[in-house]
Amino acid sequence: MTDYGRVYNFSAGPSMLPVPVLEKVRDDLLNYQGTGESVMEMSHRSSEFVQIYNDAVQNLRDLLNIPDNYKVLFLQGGGTLQFSMVPMNLMTENHKADYIVSGSWAKKAAKEAVKFGDAKVIASSEDTVFDHIPEFTADDIRPDADYVYVCWNNTIYGSHFNKYPDVGDKLLVADMSSSILSEEIDVSKFGLIYAGAQKNVAPAGVTIVIIREDLIGKAPEDTPVYLNYKTHADKDSMYNTPPCFALYVAGEVFKYIKSIGGVKAMHEIDVRKAGKLYDYLDSTDFYKTPVKKEDRSLMNVVFVTGDKDLDKKFVAEAKENGIININGHRSIGGMRASIYNAMPEEGVDHLIEFMKKFEQENR
Amino acid sequence: MTDYGRVYNFSAGPSMLPVPVLEKVRDDLLNYQGTGESVMEMSHRSSEFVQIYNDAVQNLRDLLNIPDNYKVLFLQGGGTLQFSMVPMNLMTENHKADYIVSGSWAKKAAKEAVKFGDAKVIASSEDTVFDHIPEFTADDIRPDADYVYVCWNNTIYGSHFNKYPDVGDKLLVADMSSSILSEEIDVSKFGLIYAGAQKNVAPAGVTIVIIREDLIGKAPEDTPVYLNYKTHADKDSMYNTPPCFALYVAGEVFKYIKSIGGVKAMHEIDVRKAGKLYDYLDSTDFYKTPVKKEDRSLMNVVFVTGDKDLDKKFVAEAKENGIININGHRSIGGMRASIYNAMPEEGVDHLIEFMKKFEQENR
Numbered sequence: 151m152t153d154y155g156r157v158y159n160f161s162a163g164p165s166m167l168p169v170p171v172l173e174k175v176r177d178d179l180l181n182y183q184g185t186g187e188s189v190m191e192m193s194h195r196s197s198e199f200v201q202i203y204n205d206a207v208q209n210l211r212d213l214l215n216i217p218d219n220y221k222v223l224f225l226q227g228g229g230t231l232q233f234s235m236v237p238m239n240l241m242t243e244n245h246k247a248d249y250i251v252s253g254s255w256a257k258k259a260a261k262e263a264v265k266f267g268d269a270k271v272i273a274s275s276e277d278t279v280f281d282h283i284p285e286f287t288a289d290d291i292r293p294d295a296d297y298v299y300v301c302w303n304n305t306i307y308g309s310h311f312n313k314y315p316d317v318g319d320k321l322l323v324a325d326m327s328s329s330i331l332s333e334e335i336d337v338s339k340f341g342l343i344y345a346g347a348q349k350n351v352a353p354a355g356v357t358i359v360i361i362r363e364d365l366i367g368k369a370p371e372d373t374p375v376y377l378n379y380k381t382h383a384d385k386d387s388m389y390n391t392p393p394c395f396a397l398y399v400a401g402e403v404f405k406y407i408k409s410i411g412g413v414k415a416m417h418e419i420d421v422r423k424a425g426k427l428y429d430y431l432d433s434t435d436f437y438k439t440p441v442k443k444e445d446r447s448l449m450n451v452v453f454v455t456g457d458k459d460l461d462k463k464f465v466a467e468a469k470e471n472g473i474i475n476i477n478g479h480r481s482i483g484g485m486r487a488s489i490y491n492a493m494p495e496e497g498v499d500h501l502i503e504f505m506k507k508f509e510q511e512n513r
Numbered sequence: 514m515t516d517y518g519r520v521y522n523f524s525a526g527p528s529m530l531p532v533p534v535l536e537k538v539r540d541d542l543l544n545y546q547g548t549g550e551s552v553m554e555m556s557h558r559s560s561e562f563v564q565i566y567n568d569a570v571q572n573l574r575d576l577l578n579i580p581d582n583y584k585v586l587f588l589q590g591g592g593t594l595q596f597s598m599v600p601m602n603l604m605t606e607n608h609k610a611d612y613i614v615s616g617s618w619a620k621k622a623a624k625e626a627v628k629f630g631d632a633k634v635i636a637s638s639e640d641t642v643f644d645h646i647p648e649f650t651a652d653d654i655r656p657d658a659d660y661v662y663v664c665w666n667n668t669i670y671g672s673h674f675n676k677y678p679d680v681g682d683k684l685l686v687a688d689m690s691s692s693i694l695s696e697e698i699d700v701s702k703f704g705l706i707y708a709g710a711q712k713n714v715a716p717a718g719v720t721i722v723i724i725r726e727d728l729i730g731k732a733p734e735d736t737p738v739y740l741n742y743k744t745h746a747d748k749d750s751m752y753n754t755p756p757c758f759a760l761y762v763a764g765e766v767f768k769y770i771k772s773i774g775g776v777k778a779m780h781e782i783d784v785r786k787a788g789k790l791y792d793y794l795d796s797t798d799f800y801k802t803p804v805k806k807e808d809r810s811l812m813n814v815v816f817v818t819g820d821k822d823l824d825k826k827f828v829a830e831a832k833e834n835g836i837i838n839i840n841g842h843r844s845i846g847g848m849r850a851s852i853y854n855a856m857p858e859e860g861v862d863h864l865i866e867f868m869k870k871f872e873q874e875n876r
Contacts, residue, residue: 157548194717
């Protein structure tokens with residue numbers, strides 16, 4: 151299909167990485183930049199690795215225009231560990247937090263938070279199978295809630311917060327795992343943003359946390375040491391050995407995005423890619439996409455034929471055509487095209503051609 | 514020095530990986546075994562990755578002769594997360610646990626455990642700067658302790674449990690981060706073994722946990738979901754996205770060790786490498802090694818000249834000779850040669866030659 155006999159991988163994560171990044175990683179695999187070591191073998195205390203780390207932090211700051219009063223951390227444990235860390239660190243004033251449930255991951259986060267205090271779902275779109283972002287206003291938030299939690303992009307259902315919610319003076323916490331670096335965001339509107347890296351950033355195993363500095367140090371003394379943001383903030387993510395290699399690849403992806411013009415340029419490409427796919431979906435009644443138009447995700451495009459057997463046939467034939475992992479999440483079936491930053495535009499074109507052909511043959 | 518202009522990296526971790534493994538990873542970096550994807554990009558739910566995972570588990574089972582009633586898990590968060598997970602999951606019967614403090618990491622583990630119950634240090638060698646494994650017998654263990662905790666190999670101080678401690682009928686928990694796969698062990702003597710991978714196994718970011726099945730499910734309901742062993746055991750380490758790439762490299766290291774004859778053969782090489790170095794250290798009074806002879810580690814060989822400025826000179830000149838990260842841990846200074854499985858014997862020979870030359874020039 152592409153160079154190196156690569157396929158178009160529409161996986162929801164882990165997912166594609168930019169070929170120039172993979173080439174660089176390959177070329178430096180046994181000897182990184184003349185150091186005589188692989189990054190996989192490098193002491194995290196060495197000046198070489200500290201440079202890799204510092205560059206990654208600075209480049210992410212530049213890309214997202216992160217204000218100075220926010221710390222950037224690189225942690226392990228994925229979004230799942232953040233489901234616990236967020237309430238353990240931030241639901242510590244009034245022990246209340248309000249959750250917006252726009253999909254399965256937000257639901258899981260809310261369920262986990264109940265262990266640590268009075269976590270309440272104040273808006274949900276579950277009754278319509280998460281086909282939209284639930285509406286809510288600042289009035290729906292409990293006056294003494296310590297924070298409001300949202301999942302910015304819903305990987306499974308293909309929806310996305312296309313405007314900033316009104317949370318009044320409340321702290322907003324967002325899981326941006328499947329949208330980070332695909333759009334410019336105003337970090338100052340959030341108290342904490344986190345993102346598992348395995349969609350737009352790096353191989354699985356590293357999680358980005360962007361936290362406003364005044365929110366660090368609010369966890370009780372008996373919090374497990376790894377789960378206290380202060381542990382990591384005080385030591386610039388080097389309290390213990392960080393996932394160095396995943397962090398290095400993340401840094402290379404940051405450099406790559408900078409090289410093509412930053413997040414603004416990346417977003418334009420993402421808008422064009424998703425636009426092509428949604429335009430085609432809107433032009434036919436053979437495929438249906440359940441998501442409310444104004445809440446559509448640029449990253450995860452969900453669609454069905456309406457016939458489960460036909461969906462299965464689609465997935466199987468797609469694979470024969472170099473289109474892999476186009477199946478929907480195992481909990482809902484159907485199809486999902488995850489077209490993250492690293493999916494080339496040709497991949498989307500190739501998918502649309504295949505979809506047209508499949509429609510002609512199976513209408 | 515070696516092929517690819519590589520240096521001899523004596524880092525305590527992350528540390529060297531076998532060159533044949535690095536070559537394989539490099540060759541497959543953009544297209545793993547004809548799948549058209551990098552392992553970094555592979556869905557953890559794909560049949561290709563599940564195969565990588567299953568092979569890694571089976572090969573580790575074979576290498577360590579792990580009994581059927583033990584589960585193998587691959588987790589994130591390093592040893593630091595295990596410091597919390599062990600007591601949160603196992604100090605749940607009588608809420609008491611006894612710790613053997615043979616070095617800084619065991620001390621940290623004990624300190625963390627105090628958050629979750631009555632964790633008591635019943636033996637320590639701290640008063641002699643951890644120059645030996647503290648002695649204790651089954652009589653020193655509290656009758657109602659839920660487990661006894663040891664650090665099997667002390668990376669910073671260069672000591673190692675060279676015999677199984679007598680813990681009577683008590684559960685033994687061991688941190689084997691810096692010795693795993695360097696020696697045959699009788700897994701059945703332990704309730705739980707864990708090991709951060711970044712020394713003998715893989716790049717940082719994955720932790721091996723070997724747990725007896727009857728110990729799974731003892732954590733309270735309100736344990737953070739990621740910190741409950743049951744979460745991971747029930748889903749074969751795929752409850753959430755595992756650190757796929759680090760796990761894949763671990764799997765390749767397992768295959769490599771099998772190919773050279775397994776842990777027995779690896780151990781023979783390790784004994785020979787460490788033997789050469791200790792023999793030389795014992796033959797001179799220019800360098801001193803503080804560790805009690807019968808407790809010496811095969812993995813971390815600690816030595817000093819007795820003169821701090823001379824130690825610094827040693828470290829600097831060693832670097833000019835392709836010997837890097839030979840400095841001792843920042844908490845104690847001096848020198849430490851970490852000669853893990855992947856350090857070639859030529860690296861040890863090269864180090865000894867350098868040590869002799871340095872001795873001649875600075876005596």
